[in-house]
Amino acid sequence: MTTRQMFNSKQQPGHFDYTLRKQTGGPGQYARVVGYLEACNEFFAFDNQITGGAIPTEYIKACEQGFKDATSSGILAGYPVTGVKVVLTDGDFHQNDSNDRAFQFAACQGFYQGMSTADAVIIEPIMDVVVTIPTACIGAVQVNLMARRGILQDIRTEHNHTELKVQVPLSEMFGYATQLRSLTSGQGTFSMTPRDYQPVPESVQRSLIASA
Structure with a gap:
């Protein structure tokens, strides 16, 4: 994608x-x-x-x-x-x-x-991301996902673990495996599957055009 x-x-x-x-x-x-x-x-x-x-x-x-x-x-x-x-x-x-x-x-x-x-717009691939982490790490992990332009879809906690379902642009997921390990002391896991394409924010579009 x-x-x-x-x-x-x-x-x-x-x-x-x-x-x-x-x-x-x-x-x-x-x-x-x-x-x-x-x-x-x-x-x-x-x-x-x-x-x-x-x-x-x-x-x-x-x-x-x-x-x-x-x-x-x-x-x-x-x-x-x-x-x-x-x-x-x-x-x-x-x-x-x-x-x-x-x-x-x-x-x-x-x-x-x-x-x-x-009037054309730039669109980007969006991924369905499922992150499983120790519940004690939820704050730091959630903040990091939002910084990656993630949109939280669902959150479930069972015992000491929490599962987050988030939609995140593919371009923002590079390096996430290393970041997640750091935030969860190696205990976090994630998977992602393609969802669809969506328009990028105007600020991102301006940046992409300026750097082309």
């Missing part, structure tokens, strides 16, 4: 209208793609709404590939993009200068154009 960026589904779609026009004296390169990006529940989705042959059918696959390739590095700190649907609504071609390569490049640039007009 890696940090990614995604659309904020509460915002308006990101529109694009990109034209590649390149002439070098010989055969040129020409392609135009028009459409918009919106949030979806899949990693990537493509909806071809071209009608009337604005873009010939043989170039649609190249468009889809260009949009998909662009998701590998988005505009926010270069993180991959997820949860985005590309809707292709219009375009244009040239009888001699259009080809798969031209449309793939135009689609890639159109994606970046659409991203720049939309």
